[in-house]
Amino acid sequence: MILALVEHDKGTPEELSLEALAMARELATAEGDSLEAVAFGDEADALGDELGEYGVEAVHCVAHHHLERYAPDAWAESVVQLASEREAKTITAPGTDRGREVLARVGTSLDAPMATNCLAVDIADDGAYELRRNRWGGSLIEHARLDGEHKLLTAAEHEFPIEPAASPTEPSVSTFEPDVDDDLFAVQVDRVETGDEEGIPLGEARVVVGGGRGVGSAEDYDQLEELAELLGGTVGASRAAVNEGWRPHDDQVGQTGAKISPDIYIACGISGAVQHMVGCKGADTLLAINTDSEAAIVQKADWAVIGDLHEVVPELNEVLRDAA
Amino acid sequence: MKVLACIKRVPDTGAKIVLTEDEQRIDTSGLGFTMSPHEECAIEEAVAQVETHGGSAHVLTLGPPEADEQLRTGLAMQADEATLLETDEEEWSPRATADALADGIDRLDDEGFDLLLFGNESADAANYQVAVRVASELGYPCVTGIKDLEVEDGTAIAKREISGGEEVYEVDLPAVVTVKEGLNEPRYASMRAKMQARRQEIESVEPRAETRAGGLEKVRLEAPETDDSPAEILGEGSEAVPEIVEILAEEVEVV
Ligand SMILES: Cc1cc2nc3c(=O)[nH]c(=O)nc-3n(C[C@H](O)[C@H](O)[C@H](O)COP(=O)(O)OP(=O)(O)OC[C@H]3O[C@@H](n4cnc5c(N)ncnc54)[C@H](O)[C@@H]3O)c2cc1C
Ligand SMILES: Nc1ncnc2c1ncn2[C@@H]1O[C@H](COP(=O)(O)O)[C@@H](O)[C@H]1O
Numbered sequence: 001m002i003l004a005l006v007e008h009d010k011g012t013p014e015e016l017s018l019e020a021l022a023m024a025r026e027l028a029t030a031e032g033d034s035l036e037a038v039a040f041g042d043e044a045d046a047l048g049d050e051l052g053e054y055g056v057e058a059v060h061c062v063a064h065h066h067l068e069r070y071a072p073d074a075w076a077e078s079v080v081q082l083a084s085e086r087e088a089k090t091i092t093a094p095g096t097d098r099g100r101e102v103l104a105r106v107g108t109s110l111d112a113p114m115a116t117n118c119l120a121v122d123i124a125d126d127g128a129y130e131l132r133r134n135r136w137g138g139s140l141i142e143h144a145r146l147d148g149e150h151k152l153l154t155a156a157e158h159e160f161p162i163e164p165a166a167s168p169t170e171p172s173v174s175t176f177e178p179d180v181d182d183d184l185f186a187v188q189v190d191r192v193e194t195g196d197e198e199g200i201p202l203g204e205a206r207v208v209v210g211g212g213r214g215v216g217s218a219e220d221y222d223q224l225e226e227l228a229e230l231l232g233g234t235v236g237a238s239r240a241a242v243n244e245g246w247r248p249h250d251d252q253v254g255q256t257g258a259k260i261s262p263d264i265y266i267a268c269g270i271s272g273a274v275q276h277m278v279g280c281k282g283a284d285t286l287l288a289i290n291t292d293s294e295a296a297i298v299q300k301a302d303w304a305v306i307g308d309l310h311e312v313v314p315e316l317n318e319v320l321r322d323a324a
Numbered sequence: 325m326k327v328l329a330c331i332k333r334v335p336d337t338g339a340k341i342v343l344t345e346d347e348q349r350i351d352t353s354g355l356g357f358t359m360s361p362h363e364e365c366a367i368e369e370a371v372a373q374v375e376t377h378g379g380s381a382h383v384l385t386l387g388p389p390e391a392d393e394q395l396r397t398g399l400a401m402q403a404d405e406a407t408l409l410e411t412d413e414e415e416w417s418p419r420a421t422a423d424a425l426a427d428g429i430d431r432l433d434d435e436g437f438d439l440l441l442f443g444n445e446s447a448d449a450a451n452y453q454v455a456v457r458v459a460s461e462l463g464y465p466c467v468t469g470i471k472d473l474e475v476e477d478g479t480a481i482a483k484r485e486i487s488g489g490e491e492v493y494e495v496d497l498p499a500v501v502t503v504k505e506g507l508n509e510p511r512y513a514s515m516r517a518k519m520q521a522r523r524q525e526i527e528s529v530e531p532r533a534e535t536r537a538g539g540l541e542k543v544r545l546e547a548p549e550t551d552d553s554p555a556e557i558l559g560e561g562s563e564a565v566p567e568i569v570e571i572l573a574e575e576v577e578v579v
Contacts (some may be wrong), residue, residue, distance in 0.1 A: 070491070073465075097469045097484060104453040108460035113419060113539040116452045128538070132546075135448055140341055140350075141546040142449075147538030154452075186465045187495055194489035207578050231578050239361065249506035255447070256361045256505040264576045272339050285576055287568065288555060296339030298555050303571060307561035315562040319569055320579060 002028045003088035004056070005079065005099060006037045011046025015162070016094040018054065022160035023118060023153065024092040025055050030123050033090075036060065038082055038176070040067060040075060048173040055165030060086075060176045070098065071188035076105030078178035083110075083150075085176075095154045103152050112150035119159050129153075137255035137278035157259070158282075200234045202251070202258040207233025207266070210253055210280070213240040214269015214290065214309060221246060223313045224268060230320045236260060236280075238270050254279035268309040272297030289313070325379035325475070325497075327370040328437040329398065330425060330455070331363040333391040334448045347544040349413075359394050361505040362443030368510040369503060370441055371402045373475055380404040382432070386424050388413050392526050399521035400513035406524070407432060409531035415449070417539050422457030424531035429462065431529065439480065442502040444469050451540075459500035466500040467493045471507050 004024040006017045013021075021037070028035040036058040037051055044061035051059055062078045079102065083091055091106060093099035100116060107114040117134040119141065124130050128147035134156045135142050146153070202208065209228040211221055221235065228235045237247035239254060253260055255275040261282030268289045270276060277300060280286065288301035289309045298304045305312055335350050336358040342351040370381040383398035385391045386409040395406035409428045416424065429437065440462075442455035452468075459466035472483035472490065478497050483490040513521070558567040572579045 100452040101456060101466075101468045104456035105460070107453060108457055111419075111536075113417070114451070114453055115540050117450055130543075135450060135545070136337070136341070137450070139337075139548070140448075141548055143543040143546060145541045145543055147541075187467055187493060189491045190494050191492050192486070192489055193483070193492060207576075231572065233578075245509070252505075263578060264572070274337055274339065274341060286555075287571070293557070298557075299552050300550070301555035303558050303568075304555035305558050305560070305564040305568065307559075307564070311562050312565065312568075315565045316568055319565055320572075323569070323579065 001088045002090045005093040011043035018162040019160045020094040020155040023155045053164045069189045073184040114152035116154045117156040139274040205234040207231040208262045210236040210267045212238035212270030218246040325377040326437045327439045329366040329370040329441045360443045360447035364510040365507040366441035396521040400517040418451040420533040423533035426461035438497045440500045455502045465495045468502040
């Protein structure tokens with residue numbers, strides 16, 4: 001049996017969990033095995049209907065009086081106990097903070113190997129998994145073998161399409177009561193602090209105007225701010241610009257920053273390092289403004305303007321302002 | 325307080341990744357080396373916590389002899405001590421890495437560290453597990469993905485971003501914390517600090533790890549196809565502005 005950890009919001013499964021479930025279903029189909037889901041929290045029992053569309057045969061809702069707040073060790077121990085009872089040899093999780101850290105803990109309990117960021121998984125003749133996984137934020141692919149009595153996998157983001165199963169199921173929904181000691185609650189969410197939301201979040205913006213080292217100073221971002229505002233978008237930055245102290249880290253696009261997927265990314269004074277590009281590969285189109293026609297971003301862009309951004313951007317702003 | 329930062333040497337790839345003929349590694353001829361930005365923040369945090377609370381900051385890596393370069397970056401950032409668990413060029417699997425780090429940490433210090441800082445994920449492999457495995461071997465609590473950390477009276481108050489806010493953890497020390505870039509602003513090392521770091525001694529220790537059958541094994545690497553068809557050049561300087569406006573209006577439909 002293949003057991004998939006599903007995160008949800010009051011009974012509605014999260015997108016990344018459905019993607020990981022798609023990976024798990026491919027494996028279940030290839031192995032001729034069944035697919036079951038495990039979920040925590042309020043209203044997990046409402047997951048049955050939707051998960052049935054994706055071929056899940058049973059939904060196990062973990063219930064424990066101490067689990068009203070997230071506790072990764074207790075989650076992991078519950079998954080381990082359920083996997084043992086249901087004889088699951090392969091366990092999958094979404095590529096989220098929780099999915100990864102819970103599965104890594106399952107890995108320590110079972111002394112099992114774990115492959116993260118998986119793009120595709122095949123089964124070799126000897127039963128090992130032959131998989132491809134992302135490295136370097138997706139700018140490099142690793143072909144690897146995953147072998148062991150238990151195999152643990154997380155899915156890379158947005159690689160497995162969410163499609164209903166050819167034959168939907170009517171999953172059984174049951175409660176699983178784990179036996180977890182108090183010391184497994186040493187790490188538990190104590191409280192949640194809500195942030196103040198301002199502007200359009202980078203990840204959701206339709207237009208992102210990115211600025212790199214070529215912008216030259218914090219003040220010069222005013223021009224990019226104005227362009228973003230005229231286009232109903234938001235400003236992003238390269239790591240070089242963040243390191244200079246011109247922009248906060250929250251604005252950073254890339255491997256260790258935000259992943260964006262706008263209709264257009266306008267990259268100004270950015271050279272196009274792989275670690276930056278993995279953050280903006282979700283953009284539909286890319287326009288580069290750069291003084292250097294040899295810059296890597298000019299190769300990678302759809303359109304490029306060769307020139308000084310301090311000349312091009314203010315001029316563009318003026319034309320857009322007049323047109324508005 | 326004794327604080328440890330664990331870091332990993334990786335190639336500083338530029339705009340294109342080129343592989344060696346045997347597809348086993350990145351062709352590093354002509355490349356420099358670095359570490360993950362998350363790990364730079366781990367070093368900064370270790371040093372800053374020691375500046376606040378007293379004690380000492382230690383950096384540790386498992387890697388080839390050349391990884392002393394990254395340890396010296398840590399020393400130049402004012403870490404007090406550095407240790408290399410010396411391997412050959414081969415990259416170790418995450419389980420073996422965690423074994424060796426946990427064993428090395430045990431051997432480094434009888435009293436043990438109060439705070440053990442890791443990157444949220446390594447820059448190259450992104451296994452998201454070495455820290456969790458080390459914490460489990462040492463029997464310490466572990467929080468991951470932290471972008472805000474305070475230490476008070478033997479407790480770490482750590483915050484992780486969630487949609488719409490942050491979730492807050494309070495864990496007793498000793499604890500393992502994995503951090504993300506944005507936690508702090510790593511300091512620039514002065515020329516003088518770099519010179520001093522060059523002369524400082526780095527302890528080299530032979531790593532020990534359990535051998536297990538199977539596991540996660542790299543077979544080969546592949547550089548994914550990228551679309552290298554050059555961009556359409558709209559023009560030079562502001563003469564291109566009318567073309568940009570047309571694209572924004574017609575192709576992308578944002579004006
Ligand atoms: C593990 C790791 C993770 C990383 N994560 C990230 C990440 O998340 N995000 C990120 O961005 N980087 C990341 N980096 C850093 C990355 O490798 C590059 O160093 C960085 O992206 C370079 O930023 P840049 O393009 O702004 O600067 P540069 O590479 O210095 O490029 C500046 C560009 O501006 C152009 N220019 C200069 N003046 C002008 C002008 N007046 N008008 C127009 N163009 C001009 C130049 O021709 C040049 O192309 C990471 C690195 C590592 C090792
Ligand atoms: N070879 C290594 N030496 C020291 N620390 C490491 C090593 N590999 C991984 N780590 C640490 O573990 C973190 C997570 O790595 P990973 O599990 O590969 O994503 C890294 O950010 C480092 O802090």
